[in-house]
Amino acid sequence: MEKIIKNPDFSDGEEILSEYLRRNFTVQVSGLCSVNYQGRAKSKLDRGERLVIKKQDSALLVHGPENYQPKNWQPEVDEWEVKAQEDELLLKARRKDPDEIVEIRFEDLEFLMVTQLVDSSDLKIRGHEIDIHESIEEDPKIVEEELKVVERERETPAGFIDVFARDSEGNYVVIEVKRNPDYNTVLQLQRYVDEIEDEFSLNVRGILVAPKMTDKVLDYLEERGLEFVGVEMEDVIASYETIDNSQKGLSDFNPDYEVD
Amino acid sequence: MEKIIKNPDFSDGEEILSEYLRRNFTVQVSGLCSVNYQGRAKSKLDRGERLVIKKQDSALLVHGPENYQPKNWQPEVDEWEVKAQEDELLLKARRKDPDEIVEIRFEDLEFLMVTQLVDSSDLKIRGHEIDIHESIEEDPKIVEEELKVVERERETPAGFIDVFARDSEGNYVVIEVKRNPDYNTVLQLQRYVDEIEDEFSLNVRGILVAPKMTDKVLDYLEERGLEFVGVEMEDVIASYETIDNSQKGLSDFNPDYEVD
């Protein structure tokens, strides 16, 4: 930990923030504040105690005591302005594109902390839509017995077909994969099916493959003569071991701090 | 600030976390850790220094040194498990629905902080899509002269129509409003128009109302016989004063701390 100051006054705050906000440090400020935002929308947040975090890449988060999401934020800050006044510490964070500004006015500072986090590890994750595509290609019978995958990401004038296949009777099958299917998914599948039917002048099957489905979307699908096949995400998600194999043997954590 | 401990050992960590995680406190733990997640997907995050925040409603965030978004998280935790072991401090956060678990293994603790934030102010915001709906309802001529709004959020088998209206010639008009229109928006509008045409066996107009538009989406829209009308967000966003008027005169900040 570089620095922690409890109950700093506004001039302490101005000094520390001016020094560290623009640099490669994680800075926290907590205290009673109000926040205005203007940009793609406009918001006001009245006085309350919050935790403000400036990350090492300049991302700014204003977190209240609850919820996953920050109350205000700035994914990337281009210009900082810090000013101690008689009755407040003003912190402005401006972003250029889109042009937006977050203004935080602290009436009272509870603490101020400067640290530096070293983390070069990437998140390895399985269970994305792309992993379902791969499972189908490896083992098409999770969709249907005797299905043969012809092509992935087949391009049509209506967009890319996730998986293009033929069934045991030789029919063309268009497969659309979605983790979270909705009405638009149905129309998208419909468009691909229409496109392939035009191309081959044949009847074409359309199958939506997803780990879950709602009754209404299923109705909408079946009204159009399209089909649904469920998949188990557990079958799709690789084991921890498999994820492990994609990593290097040793962690690339490196304790050398980069200052600035 | 309730507590701050620098470089706590694992048994300190276990003690403090066991006491405070389940209660109405904001708890921060920072240090060298690795994180596993399993639930809707499965992920591994190798060792690195991170800031872990448990909010007062049990939301859990694992923030790396960069980016707006946490590397791992749990929007709501139902069960906590904390265990100091010889070489690590293990923190498990389980959620019941969906069933998922985040496991954080600390190899080294940099600091541990317990605070309590008091914030009962709501965020006042203007510029959401709903504000455009309201502008249209108040003054339909921003879309078209002599347009009459019939209904908002009209339900159809294909979903909800933002604004349902009739034009000067008595035609039905389906209006879809979007801040950020894209291809899917066109499909969505198409869905509604098709549904209303089926329902009334009439030709129905479809208008996409948005503050911006791209050439490709416009082409895609017009190919389908659908229309676009631009609106200015500035006309939609209320002034700060208007936002102010929606607030009570006095802040409802109350310095009484609720312990538990």
Next chain:
DNA sequence: GCCTAGGTCCCGTGC
């Protein structure tokens, strides 16, 4: 409780 749709979405990928 499920379902629908928006978000200052953010963010990666492909053109």
Next chain:
DNA sequence: GCACGGGGCCTAGGC
């Protein structure tokens, strides 16, 4: 650089 689509999306609003 923009644009498109996914996300462990999250979250609010209806029913």
